[in-house]
Amino acid sequence: MKSRTAEILRTVTTATLQMQLMKRGLRHCTMRGVRALDAAAPRLVGSAYTLRFVPFREDQDPLSRLGDTDNPARRAIEDCPAQQVLVMDARGVAHCGTMGDILAMRLKVRGVAGVVTDGGVRDAAAVREVGLPVFCAGPAAPATPAAHIAADRQVPVACGGVAVFPGDMLVGDGDGVVVIPAPLADEVAVAAAEQEGIEGFIFELVRAGRPVIGTYPPTDAVRAQYAQWLAAGRPPVQ
Amino acid sequence: MKSRTAEILRTVTTATLQMQLMKRGLRHCTMRGVRALDAAAPRLVGSAYTLRFVPFREDQDPLSRLGDTDNPARRAIEDCPAQQVLVMDARGVAHCGTMGDILAMRLKVRGVAGVVTDGGVRDAAAVREVGLPVFCAGPAAPATPAAHIAADRQVPVACGGVAVFPGDMLVGDGDGVVVIPAPLADEVAVAAAEQEGIEGFIFELVRAGRPVIGTYPPTDAVRAQYAQWLAAGRPPVQ
Amino acid sequence: MKSRTAEILRTVTTATLQMQLMKRGLRHCTMRGVRALDAAAPRLVGSAYTLRFVPFREDQDPLSRLGDTDNPARRAIEDCPAQQVLVMDARGVAHCGTMGDILAMRLKVRGVAGVVTDGGVRDAAAVREVGLPVFCAGPAAPATPAAHIAADRQVPVACGGVAVFPGDMLVGDGDGVVVIPAPLADEVAVAAAEQEGIEGFIFELVRAGRPVIGTYPPTDAVRAQYAQWLAAGRPPVQ
Amino acid sequence: MKSRTAEILRTVTTATLQMQLMKRGLRHCTMRGVRALDAAAPRLVGSAYTLRFVPFREDQDPLSRLGDTDNPARRAIEDCPAQQVLVMDARGVAHCGTMGDILAMRLKVRGVAGVVTDGGVRDAAAVREVGLPVFCAGPAAPATPAAHIAADRQVPVACGGVAVFPGDMLVGDGDGVVVIPAPLADEVAVAAAEQEGIEGFIFELVRAGRPVIGTYPPTDAVRAQYAQWLAAGRPPVQ
């Protein structure tokens, strides 16, 4: 992945990225039921470090294992590299937390880019204060052992109904979270930025009274106008 | 519909309207799973202009047809009359957008009263900024062609589990969206305003310490007190 | 229940309480699908006074019975003791209200601690203004008779998937609502406050750079450090 | 209820009964998610004896209480009168049984007409062999205490989304279970039998080639033909 890619991805919306993925035939890259915990938090951009849970079972007693040094859930908190995103496969179980404020703070201190889980987040108010971008199924008081046993890390997982492979690029904003397969990240980022450029111009045209038919999606004529507008230094559209 | 009806409807809640419909035997007029995209947006009032989608199918390639001049989804954006509400039947598919910021801006520019869809809205943050009242199943990054093909316009549709016929009156607020069959709109609006008048008085009585039993729903005695209170110019209730 | 218990419960989170219940083998005490109507409202603490609904049936005509003096739904509003919480079993039907602003005001005036319902709340904006802590399945315009008939009061009920017996202690915050069986309330409250004490210390340790493995859950060494820190008057952690 | 009513109800389908209820304005009388456990079992007819469960909670330990002489679930098995139907409100929890073969045999021996539950049935194969008409959410291995605590008996309950009051008439067949409010049972039974009479004639007309438009629902002409056909001793229709 090019070093500029993450930088570009911080400037484009998941709506645009999803369109670029769809143009490349990828229709299964947008998570369902996973939302920003804090609408005011910064956008999430980073590559995936994965953690997988299986259902709680009484004979496994995950409560007593929380402190085990080889507990995959705790190891993930310590081992997820800075700038990456911790992605948790919680089988979409919204009514159980998969992280609380102490773990969120540790990730923040370690420079991790954020968290994506299709489970819940406990002590949601305190997690919001930590300031880490967190996308989840919502607040939920129960601690992880109420529904989960940590199974393994850095394997392909399902999150919000989407396959996430370690290293895939994740982008999250107010519309949700999009997964960009690692080999496509550079190309999709550039194409998304281009799309947003022309769509910003079209938005101004429409605001000024242009109908959408014949304007959006852009015809060749609109593309030519856009090129002129860019060349002219983006003057106000009337 | 009388010209004053829309004006009255802008002053009464959906909770009151639903009660008036229920008193007339209509129990299937409140949408499910459809909420204001922006809690701070103004109330929605207007008559229905409908658009219907069927599921995406690869042989139909809706992506390439977005720019077609006869695409019903685009025609609806240009043809929905000012003051009316664009109602989209998206089969309750929350994980796919049915509109983004450019289309929202076009509707705003054209004077359309607002949008009701039981699908999602993409680029939700930008749509909120446009300032159009929008009621939907929530934000969703995928563009319409990810799940839908526009089928037809101005036919009876289902939206949020409710039948909507072109011309029905729609009212939306923080509790959701209520559909008022066109022939009942005048009558229901007047009755709702009357109900809110007396309930406002009852609220003051209760605030002042009156029990609800014997007061709410209003007895004849309470109705008489209300008439006196109105005649007295709505003095403070103690 | 000791008189200090409610006071302590006002200081601890539902996440902590759920953990203390889980440590005592109670895994089915956190409601699902029940949220604070107003995120800014104060925390909810109080013991349960229950009301149970069964489904609406046309031959029972609940609309005409709303004013009956023996209507359990209205009696509950007048009889729920001050400091207690009115808990409504609405079978998780989110699309119908179980209370509006007039009833909320009456409860507020009577000193009731708050409301927990797994149904909806109508006129949600007005209910928020009343200022009573309300936890519910969300706003919903339809009035109670649209889906419910009040059946009885002060019986064991289901709310948000949890059994609630009259007198159980309820605590609600941004993560949802936890039910504490009455006989466990004192013990759980004290243990929760202790847990929050040491977790506050651990949070400071982690903020200062400590890894979670070996720190959280606390080892004996961490507990000893915590005791010292307390003894030292909680100095800044570095 | 007239003594002939149950006899008539044994001859008419739930589809016909539901139509007669709908003609009287009752739209909420057909259970959802409740099916005959054994498609080959006889039809179910009888009045309701109700039992209500609330969710399992560990501090209540329902497992150890199964043998209590005052356990409402066991008392219901012994006290439900012969000819009546035991109706269980299991909150629609399909994954837990509410009865097994031993209890089914006891009900059979006691002459109970059958069982309707919106929960599961365990040891379903053995229950089928008992030969009691059982309508439920399907087979489920877990015993009742896995999800339920018996709360009370002979109170209004919800079953399959329908309110059931003690004494209501229940009829079950391959289409499911219909609840007939007790005061309507005589009238609905007679009207249903009449409807089935003329519909049997219409079925023969249609089999012989008559179009449905103008025939079904029956016009006055068809009703006259039916009267003649009855008077003629129901000759073959050609």
Add this chain to the structure above:
Amino acid sequence: MKSRTAEILRTVTTATLQMQLMKRGLRHCTMRGVRALDAAAPRLVGSAYTLRFVPFREDQDPLSRLGDTDNPARRAIEDCPAQQVLVMDARGVAHCGTMGDILAMRLKVRGVAGVVTDGGVRDAAAVREVGLPVFCAGPAAPATPAAHIAADRQVPVACGGVAVFPGDMLVGDGDGVVVIPAPLADEVAVAAAEQEGIEGFIFELVRAGRPVIGTYPPTDAVRAQYAQWLAAGRPPVQ
């Protein structure tokens, strides 16, 4: 469509057809929640004639309109051509019937190939006896007007989550219903028959002990063996 196509489609499974559609990039052609009402009924093959419902609304009174000569639901029964399949869009509402035994008999008499609905079927036992291939969401006692108003015919519809255009080819068996876009029917039918030919050979190889890896999906060597086996008159495989 070639005249042989329907004949071929009667010999291949929906599993094979779905695979051939998937090989052509069509992933959204298999209905969900739609099953054969009678497992023993013949396979369903025929092109689509569509009927669309919207939700019941009390002011529309569909019950009184059942006999209207222009009621789309009744017109569809009389107008759906022989050999075609009546496809009903019932928005997946399983708890309400969309057809009973009289209408099924009329379709049978008229030579219609069968019925596909994502709603229920009432009087299911009697419909099974009629012998028409029917695929639906299951038995349901309530008559169509309990949940539906017939809106229009021969428009694109959604059924079981799949878009169905008038004229599309439908095939149903024990695995469910597959929709084949009309222009692809000839090609897909031929390819499916070829796939089943070689898979039948592979099944025999596997029965005789061959591992699946290297055999299924067929390698070139397996394809050559298959050609020889065909040429040899399909001798027993050992």
Add this chain to the structure above:
Amino acid sequence: MKSRTAEILRTVTTATLQMQLMKRGLRHCTMRGVRALDAAAPRLVGSAYTLRFVPFREDQDPLSRLGDTDNPARRAIEDCPAQQVLVMDARGVAHCGTMGDILAMRLKVRGVAGVVTDGGVRDAAAVREVGLPVFCAGPAAPATPAAHIAADRQVPVACGGVAVFPGDMLVGDGDGVVVIPAPLADEVAVAAAEQEGIEGFIFELVRAGRPVIGTYPPTDAVRAQYAQWLAAGRPPVQ
């Protein structure tokens, strides 16, 4: 595990096993939404060999990889040991098959005990004919690559909402599938057989007229009677 354990497990029901697990504090061992494909097939008993899927994603192209010699889904078919059960984690996606008749035949030929999947099974009629015990979410025409990519084998998985570790004992019958943690299998099997012994006696008592209260669950007196009855050679109960 003792060699007699599987033999005993073939004689006891999942209902009994679930009760024995519950008596040992295990409440999360019964799958949800997983049923016998063929009610007439023999019971399923065997230890777990696991296979895990993640969601389909277009860039991974699972269709072209079906024949890869290292495809985990195909390797599982060849490597699952005889007498064991192939358990597939398909995230509960019922609308996509995870096996068809060719793979079922291969497993049968290899002596595998059966299959448990929380996904669908395609070509269900042909799979039933193979005669392998198969428990699944139901028939589904789409092939595995329509929704899944095989991720790995012999890891802990979730199936039907239950954690399954390689080597756990699985038992399936008409009530569904129960997972017995490997270390508990011997003990649970013996206790289940004992429970069924006394419950068979109680069933005869109840058939002969004994009330359930005081009989079931068995009191000490009933246990004594049972011992006598066994000693007497199980004479007819009157």
